[in-house]
Amino acid sequence: MTALILHGGAGARRERNYDAEVAHMRQVVEAMKPRLDAGESALDVATAAVVMLEDSGLYVAGKGASPNLAGAYELDASLMDGSTKRAGSVAALQGFRNPVVAARAVMERTPHVMLVGEGAALFAQDQGLEPIADEAAWYTGAGQGEDNHPPGTLSHGTVGCCVLDAAGRLAAATSTAGVFGKMPGRAGDTPIPAAGTWADGHAATSCTGQGEYFIRVAAAAQVAWRVAAGQTLAAATQAVIDEIGRMGGDGGLIALDAAGNIAAPFNSQGMKHAWLTPDGEIGVEVSGRR
Numbered sequence: 397m398t399a400l401i402l403h404g405g406a407g408a409r410r411e412r413n414y415d416a417e418v419a420h421m422r423q424v425v426e427a428m429k430p431r432l433d434a435g436e437s438a439l440d441v442a443t444a445a446v447v448m449l450e451d452s453g454l455y456v457a458g459k460g461a462s463p464n465l466a467g468a469y470e471l472d473a474s475l476m477d478g479s480t481k482r483a484g485s486v487a488a489l490q491g492f493r494n495p496v497v498a499a500r501a502v503m504e505r506t507p508h509v510m511l512v513g514e515g516a517a518l519f520a521q522d523q524g525l526e527p528i529a530d531e532a533a534w535y536t537g538a539g540q541g542e543d544n545h546p547p548g549t550l551s552h553g554t555v556g557c558c559v560l561d562a563a564g565r566l567a568a569a570t571s572t573a574g575v576f577g578k579m580p581g582r583a584g585d586t587p588i589p590a591a592g593t594w595a596d597g598h599a600a601t602s603c604t605g606q607g608e609y610f611i612r613v614a615a616a617a618q619v620a621w622r623v624a625a626g627q628t629l630a631a632a633t634q635a636v637i638d639e640i641g642r643m644g645g646d647g648g649l650i651a652l653d654a655a656g657n658i659a660a661p662f663n664s665q666g667m668k669h670a671w672l673t674p675d676g677e678i679g680v681e682v683s684g685r686r
Contacts, residue, residue, distance in 0.1 A: 397564075398432040399656040400425060400672040402445055402557040404455040406604040406648035408666030414682045417454050421670035422680050424448045428559075429672055438559040438567035438600075439477045439500075446473070446496040446569045449555035453536035455668070456553020458494060460538030461573030466580045469531055471573055472587040473499040474510075478566035478595030485510040487587040488580075491517055493526040493534075496571045499587075501525065510587060554586055556593070556602025558652040560674075566654060568593050568600040568616070574607075585610035590617035598623045598654060599632070605647010605664065609640045619651050633659040 402424060404417055427448065428441050450458025461469050473495035474485035484503025487510060489495050498520045502511050511519050521527070528534045538553070556570035570593040572586040584607020585592030592603045594616035601616040610616070615636050622632035633651050640647065641663045648662025656674035660667060666683025673679075 397560070397656050397674045398562050398672070399560045399652055399658060399674050400428055400432065400441065400445070400557065401650045401652050401658045401660065402449065402555070402670055403602060403604055403648070403650045403660070404449060404555050404668035405553045406646070406662050406664045406667040407456065407553050408664070408668050408683050410665050410683045414668060417668050418680050418682060420452050420454055421668065422678065425670050425672050425678050429678070432559070432561060435562050437563070438561040438565045439475065441561065442557045442559045442567045442569040443475060443496055443500055445557040446555060446571050447494050449557070450494050450496060450571055454538055455555045456538050456573050457555040457571040458573075459534060459536055460553075461535050462537040462576055464574070464578045464580050464582070468580060469535060469573070470580070471495040471571070472583055473569070473571040474587045474589055474593040475499050475503065475569035476567065476589055476593050476595040478597060478600055481596060483509050483589040483593075485587040485589065486516040487512040487583040489516045489520065491527055491531070492520045493528055496569050498525055509589065512583070513581070554604035556604065556650060558595070558600035558602055558650055560600070560652055560654065560656055564654065566595045566597070566600040566652065568595040568602050570602040584608065585615065590614045592616055594620055596620050599629060599651055601649055601651040603647065603649040604667065605640070606645045609643050609645025610647065612643070613639050615640065615649060619649070623653055629653045629657045629659045634661045637661045637663050
């Protein structure tokens, strides 16, 4: 049994056309299905899916980034292997193409979980990760006109993927360019395991929204802990989003449990997401529109 769910951010607005994003998310799921069928690990598939999302330039992550208040592009990412609880993360990474690849390198090639700023960039360079030669030409500034664009407070944008593989392993990966107009050095929930990304033996979760609120409730890990305590995935994920809403925050999350159940609650106008169910169904939805 295999399953997958991914998201392209919770900043979607009902009046916008998302045909390009819908087509791309379906393409990502369709590209991942044969890899899962071939027995690839959840971690490998989650990483590959997020690389495709980062490279598309359609979402507020990877190529779709916009600069911070100082004009710099600072990107965050994290991932977690549920079978081992190993995790890797980078925050405020500048100058490299795929922050999720850098995060995985931190997990696999260092004794650390997180590297930030200049240290993350030096590590990425040492590992031979792909640099960006011309940032102005590379970045697309995705998300213009969405809820995640100024003048909104704590505007946001993220991509992520949760995977269950044929061996029963869960994994999650998340990547973002952060909030629009953010202060230099700001990091939200995305690079923080337990806040923006989590995977264990019970559930995998990737969050998108106003990260400051997700940090304060350990949103991603809380989902798995609730499932471990006996809640259904649907109830666990909705409870977390409701808690964030009561605090004044907005956003959404995607989650997947060990039985292949998926959930994607949000309290913003919409969330771009797509999925592969254990019976092979592929679906895509934005703002409740299929």
